[in-house]
Amino acid sequence: MYSPTANFPKPFNDVVRKTSWSATPFLETTDKQAVTLSGSFGKIAIESETGAVVFSTSAGQQLFRDAKRIMIPETVNGEKTFRGETWLKCTALTRLSTV
DSSP: OOOSSOOOOOOOOSSOOOOOOOOOOEEEEEOSSEEEEEETTEEEEEETTTOOEEEEOTTOOEEEEEEEEEEEEEEETTEEEEEEEEEEEEOOOOOOOOO
16 A cells, blocks of 8 residues: 555554564674573574574573484476475473563
């Protein structure tokens, strides 16, 4: 829709009701093993060697890690391509609460 003189109301979304969020402070650290984002939400590390993403609690307890990423050759409709797969490795069953 377009109008040079009118403002249209924002469409209603049944799924996302909130329209603004406060900023979440975080710290980014980089070393030879990983790039890590740390904050009140916990830690997210991206391993330099493998590209794996590791999610941990603020206390350092690992929640899960994508254990393996592979590209499998496929032929679709006569065209050669690749199918990507990611395997997740769950390391802890933890009940997380929101703050």
